Amino acid sequence: MGQITLQGVAKRFGEVEVIPPLDLAIDDGEFVVFVGPSGCGKSTLLRLIAGLEDVSGGRILIDGKDATDASPAKRGLAMVFQSYALYPHMSVRKNIAFPMKMAGVPQDEQNRRIEAAAKALNLTDYLDRRPGQLSGGQRQRVAIGRAIVREPAAFLFDEPLSNLDAALRVGMRLEISELHNRLKTTMIYVTHDQVEAMTMADKIVVLQAGRIEQVGSPLDLYHSPRNVFVAGFIGSPKMNLFSGAPAAEYGAATIGVRPEHIRISATEGKWKGRIGVSEHLGSDSFFYVEDTGLAETVTVRSTGEVNLHHGDTVWLTPDEDKIHKFDKNGDRI
Amino acid sequence: MATRQTQGLARLMRAPAIILLFLWMIVPLGMTLYYSFLNYNLLNPGMTSWAGWFNYQYFYSDPAFFAAIWNTLVLVLGVLAITVIGGIAIAMLIDKPIWGQGIVRILVISPFFVMPPVAALIWKNMIMHPSYGVLADIARFFGASPVDWFAQYPLTSIILIVAWQWLPFATLILLTALQSLDTEQMEAAEMDGAPAHARFLYLVLPHMARAITVVILIQTIFLLGIYAEILVTTNGGPGFASTNLTFLIYRAARLNFDIGGAAAGGIIAVILANLVAIFLMRAVGRNLD
Numbered sequence: 001m002g003q004i005t006l007q008g009v010a011k012r013f014g015e016v017e018v019i020p021p022l023d024l025a026i027d028d029g030e031f032v033v034f035v036g037p038s039g040c041g042k043s044t045l046l047r048l049i050a051g052l053e054d055v056s057g058g059r060i061l062i063d064g065k066d067a068t069d070a071s072p073a074k075r076g077l078a079m080v081f082q083s084y085a086l087y088p089h090m091s092v093r094k095n096i097a098f099p100m101k102m103a104g105v106p107q108d109e110q111n112r113r114i115e116a117a118a119k120a121l122n123l124t125d126y127l128d129r130r131p132g133q134l135s136g137g138q139r140q141r142v143a144i145g146r147a148i149v150r151e152p153a154a155f156l157f158d159e160p161l162s163n164l165d166a167a168l169r170v171g172m173r174l175e176i177s178e179l180h181n182r183l184k185t186t187m188i189y190v191t192h193d194q195v196e197a198m199t200m201a202d203k204i205v206v207l208q209a210g211r212i213e214q215v216g217s218p219l220d221l222y223h224s225p226r227n228v229f230v231a232g233f234i235g236s237p238k239m240n241l242f243s244g245a246p247a248a249e250y251g252a253a254t255i256g257v258r259p260e261h262i263r264i265s266a267t268e269g270k271w272k273g274r275i276g277v278s279e280h281l282g283s284d285s286f287f288y289v290e291d292t293g294l295a296e297t298v299t300v301r302s303t304g305e306v307n308l309h310h311g312d313t314v315w316l317t318p319d320e321d322k323i324h325k326f327d328k329n330g331d332r333i
Numbered sequence: 334m335a336t337r338q339t340q341g342l343a344r345l346m347r348a349p350a351i352i353l354l355f356l357w358m359i360v361p362l363g364m365t366l367y368y369s370f371l372n373y374n375l376l377n378p379g380m381t382s383w384a385g386w387f388n389y390q391y392f393y394s395d396p397a398f399f400a401a402i403w404n405t406l407v408l409v410l411g412v413l414a415i416t417v418i419g420g421i422a423i424a425m426l427i428d429k430p431i432w433g434q435g436i437v438r439i440l441v442i443s444p445f446f447v448m449p450p451v452a453a454l455i456w457k458n459m460i461m462h463p464s465y466g467v468l469a470d471i472a473r474f475f476g477a478s479p480v481d482w483f484a485q486y487p488l489t490s491i492i493l494i495v496a497w498q499w500l501p502f503a504t505l506i507l508l509t510a511l512q513s514l515d516t517e518q519m520e521a522a523e524m525d526g527a528p529a530h531a532r533f534l535y536l537v538l539p540h541m542a543r544a545i546t547v548v549i550l551i552q553t554i555f556l557l558g559i560y561a562e563i564l565v566t567t568n569g570g571p572g573f574a575s576t577n578l579t580f581l582i583y584r585a586a587r588l589n590f591d592i593g594g595a596a597a598g599g600i601i602a603v604i605l606a607n608l609v610a611i612f613l614m615r616a617v618g619r620n621l622d
Contacts, residue, residue: 052520073526085521089539098535099525146525 001063002154002186003028004049008058011044011210018044019210021058026154026188026203031180034190035197035233036207042190043158045207049188050079050156062153073102078147079156082163084139086131086146092118093127096145103150110149117145120179137168144179154186161196173199194234198222206230228330231256237286237301239324242294246271252325252333259286259301261322266308269315273298278309289314362603368596375590388597397573397581402605404488405577408495409556409609411488413549415496420503420548421541427504428511445501453562456494457483487567487575494562499555503548510544511537546620553613557606578602 004026011019019041026032034042047053049060051072059068067075078099086095093114100110118124121141131139140160147155157176161169177200180187191197197204198218206213206221206229214226218234225231231239239256247255263269264287273292278285287300287308300316308314325333372384392398427437444452460467461482469479482490514537522532560579563569569576569584576584582602586595 050524052523072520072524077524079521079524081517081521083515083517085515085517087518087522087536089542090535098522098527102526102528102531146521150525 001028002026002152003061003063004154004186004188005061005064006049006058007061009045009048009055009060010057011041011048011053012056017210019048022210022212024205024212024215026186029184029186031177031187031189031200031202032205033197033201033203034188034205034207035192035194036213037233038192040207041210042192042207044210046079046156046158046188046190050077051075076150076153077156078150078152078154079158080140080143080147080160082159084131084143084163086139086142088131091128091130092123092134092142092145095131095142096149099146099150113149114145117148120148120182121145121175136164137172140164140172141175144176148179148183152185154188157187157189159190159192161191162193169196176200195236198234204234206233224332225256225324226332228254228256228326231324231326237299240295240298246294247325250323250325253328254326254330256324256326257318258322259299261319262298262300263317263319264289264300264302264306264308265315265317266312267315269317271298271316273314273316275308275310275312275314280305287314289316292316365596365599368592369600371593371596373592373596375592384593388593389601391594392585392597392601395581397576400573401576401578401581404573404575405557405579405605407488408492408559408577409553411492412496412499412556413552415492416499416503416552417545417548419496419500420507421545423500423504424507424511425537428508441504442501444498445505447498449498449561450565452498453494453565456490456497457566461490483567484571487571491559491562491566491575494566495556495559499552502552506544506548507541510541514540542620546617549617550613553609557602557609578605 006022006024008021008023009019010017010021022045034045036042044053048055051067051070051074055068059066061067062075062077087098090098096114096117097110100113105113114127115124118127121144123138123141123145126134126138126142131142134142143160160176161172164172173196176187176189180200189196189200201218203215204218204221205215208229214221214230221230221234225234225239228241232241235258237259239258240262241254241256243254247253271292271294273289275287276290276297277288279287282305283303285302285304285306285308287302287306289298289300290296292298298316327333369388370384370386372380372382372387374380423441427434427441431437447455458466463469463479463481463484466479466482468482472479480486518536519532522536527535558579559577560583563575563577563580564583567575569580573581578598579602582595582598585591585598
């Protein structure tokens with residue numbers, strides 16, 4: 001079980017309101033990702049749920065029970081930290097055993113769970129090493145192992161992949177997703193990387209300045225962003241946002257078109273421009289088109305190989321029914 | 334990197350400094366060793382003659398000798414125990430953010446700036462004095478009879494004074510170690526269900542092991558040579574109750590003018606210091622790796 005409900009949870013540091021009161025429901029077994037730019041309060045929100053920070057208002061319910069004033073240990077949640085926070089003078093085995101030792105789990109049960117976790121995480125050969133002798137990815141797995149053996153109601157991940165290199169990050173992303181599929185335990189995952197959010201989440205919570213901008217499945221957010229912020233934040237490369245005359249044509253203050261919803265042509269189209277930078281990846285081609293009069297650069301993505309290069313004059317045509325329209329407050333029309 | 338030529342050159346360039354250091358060490362040691370085998374008394378400096386092992390036999394048969402070795406060890410271990418345990422406690426207290434932190438830290442560190450004879454005199458005359466010391470006032474306030482510290486507990490009194498002087502040093506070193514403890518580790522332990530005493534035992538103490546080793550090693554070096562505090566308070570007495578090895582050597586050299594005997598005591602002190610050093614490096618040295 002791992003159902004977490006936030007009711008009017010708020011956090012103030014002195015006079016500064018970091019998180020205005022917010023409500024959020026997380027269902028049992030869900031993989032929820034908190035995503036937002038740095039300083040948006042996503043880590044603070046996670047620490048409030050973990051109990052490492054005290055709430056300034058509101059209630060936190062875990063499995064229907066009020067856990068607002070419970071100590072972190074009593075909430076039955078396990079956390080994986082950005083720095084891994086392994087105990088440097090203990091072997092991997094002792095690191096993983098530590099929470100069970102504190103809980104007074106019998107020795108043979110401890111060993112059984114350690115073996116199981118080590119096998120699942122490919123750590124069997126490293127059990128007697130110290131954290132200092134492991135690579136970044138291995139340390140990350142030890143931290144996850146230490147969380148798994150507690151059999152928690154929910155896992156909390158605080159930007160766990162940001163200290164890893166790009167290739168390792170993709171691998172660990174898959175491992176965490178597989179872990180979630182196997183354990184079916186609630187996971188709350190904090191990241192600033194929208195690609196991690198899109199690939200892993202059942203439900204994404206987009207945060208900005210402590211406020212929840214939108215909650216929904218990755219494709220909900222992609223297809224119908226509720227406002228300009230979510231539109232610009234979700235999707236890579238970013239959505240093109242135009243305001244002024246081209247938007248007024250569609251009866252909106254701002255319009256947004258994703259790079260994959262613009263057709264590029266050397267001969268005809270709606271908007272004229274000149275290619276600044278072109279990136280040819282084989283499977284995709286990206287063009288950064290300048291001098292369109294719409295925005296500084298317009299990003300265009302087309303599939304396959306397109307024979308257009310720097311300096312070429314091109315015409316752009318948006319996919320009319322994929323245009324997102326926003327009013328002057330930035331909300332979706 | 335190090336080819337044969339550069340190694341030879343490097344050896345040549347290092348040589349002056351190393352030779353100077355070696356002479357600096359070996360000349361005084363050699364002279365002490367030489368004097369320890371002489372009958373050499375400042376009252377009769379013309380009558381110098383070879384003594385053989387007599388000075389060592391004389392020092393060994395001195396009734397104060399074993400008392401002095403015992404007192405030296407008690408003094409070192411007593412001060413180490415108080416400063417390490419007290420240092421950890423005070424470091425953990427002033428590590429927490431409190432109002433007036435800067436002033437509190439300066440106050441904690443200030444005893445270290447007081448010169449040893451001055452500190453000892455203050456303790457002797459203003460704190461531990463049986464008729465007008467602060468402790469006597471407190472005892473009288475509670476209706477108890479004042480304790481004559483230096484007569485009744487001479488060695489304990491000196492341990493207290495020296496510990497008061499060295500506590501800031503231990504606190505300072507241990508505080509810096511404590512400040513480098515990763516807060517995420519502590520939070521992880523908190524989430525793992527470790528109560529405060531378990532976090533101290535399994536995280537804080539292992540983290541501070543290296544700093545504690547440094548404190549023990551450095552303090553031992555200085556505590557083996559404690560002298561000024563004894564001179565201005567008990568003068569080694571009553572009897573030999575607060576005489577350590579250093580003070581015994583001082584008595585031989587400056588009260589009896591016996592240079593040969595003092596030199597023999599000095600050599601014994603060097604051997605004792607090395608024994609303590611070997612024991613310490615075995616016991617705690619692996620923490621320095």
